[in-house]
Amino acid sequence: MTNTKSKPVPRMSDATKDFWEGCKNDEIRIQKCLDCNTFRFPPQMMCRKCNSVESEWTKVSGEGAIYSFTMPTNQSPGEFPARGFEYPYSIALIELDGTDGVRIASNIVDCELADIRIGLRVKPHFVELTEEIDLPLYRLHETN
Amino acid sequence: MNDFRDKCAIVGIGETDYCVNSGRNPLALALEAIRNAIEDAGLTVDQIDGIVKSSIDASASDQIIAANLGLSGVTYSSEVTGLGGAACATVAHAAMAVASGFANYVVCYRAFTPFDFIEGAKHNQTTLWARQAGAGEFLRPFGWSAMIDGFAMHCQRHMHEYGTTSRQLGAIAVAARKHAAANPKAIRQEPITIEDHQNSNMISQPLRELDCLISANDGACAVIVTTAERAKDLKQRPAKIMSAAQSLGSNPMATWEMSAFKPTITDSEAKMIAPHLFRKAGLKPEDIDVAQLYDCFTYTQLVLIEDYGFCKKGEGGEFVQDGRIEIGGELPINTHGGHLGEAYIHGFTHIVEGVKQMRGTSTCQVEDAETTLVASAVPGPTSALILGR
């Protein structure tokens, strides 16, 4: 099943522009509370742990492990097809190293889909989508 | 000790026919269901003085409903947020309103048209679904765009942590379709086997086509809530509200899809409300005779079985096998056929079926059923009721 329309482009907001700026610089940056040092994702105004509104965006290694994944294989009955994707493809939740369990969603690419497993180590690379946006995509780590 | 138990009751239920993509007008559906519920209760339209709706109901505002029905005496109205998790909470809010004297007869309703809550998802960048806080930026660009994708993500992790299998999910689909086959209102009338389930198309791994709700259907449900005292004089045997509970979630996220970023994704919000839901009713899970558990996907029901304590965490896969959740089994679940077999009205059909079980009028009636637990969607905001005879 081919879907020729382009992928949805993230629309940056004040709350999220630092994440995308990081990706443009080949870095994963995660929001961190300046008062209690807790990482958080998705970004939000206030730290849910200490209610501080002071935060900064901190560069992390971007490497991590697959926490869970799915492989959209056929269009979901009655729903719209994923725009800009060809079935089957993978979506994974990546638990990022050094963040106390923060996860981001991404695609695992350049591998056999059947090889994807929970717990595998993965590392990011950055693929240009538009002038402002690079998407962080992931490959299985050679050390697996 | 327990001020809430048995103080209020559901005294009227109304449904429309359930159809696949019929193109019917959602306001017409809502009004039809509401009128049916009022008639079922033996009330007159002008006795309705309260309205509670699901905030994403497809039909129209409470004011438009009141205008069409000509309700001059509405003294209480509210909306409950939380997509499929809101259903039971509308009844809870109505019960609080009648118990406190804000209103006497409150109608709760939800009209549904195909994926009204993601209306226009095809336009992707500019719609509610696409722009739900964070999802447009952090999910959609990675092809995480269908409702099923989030559930598949949770299910995969559950399989990893607890060894749950696709065949076990199949047992949930088989039970739902068995019950639907006995229900003339059900859209899916043909029973299925585990093999049918296993041979059905993979949609978003590990979920198959027969793990999925009836997605593109339309219809509406309405229920009438009043005090147990007033219920005595009405037409139907009341379904007493023994308990009700609502949650915006432990570790609440901006939207249900963002639940994927919570510390654990195999526990649902149901686990949080279960203790006080049972405590208020003075019951334990083993006291429940029949359950109506939200089932947009088979996996959703499996998690609710675990999180309401019908089995230990992680043992849901084993629990649903061997006919245990089918009519005649230890705990029949979704005796109407659920969202997998009857129709998908965002948790409201489960409330209606709970009432039928307490009246003794279900098409899969559990003999001498005295209690039923009704649970709305997870993950994300959720709610539940325990109804009694």
Ligand SMILES: [Zn+2]
């Ligand atoms: Zn903090």
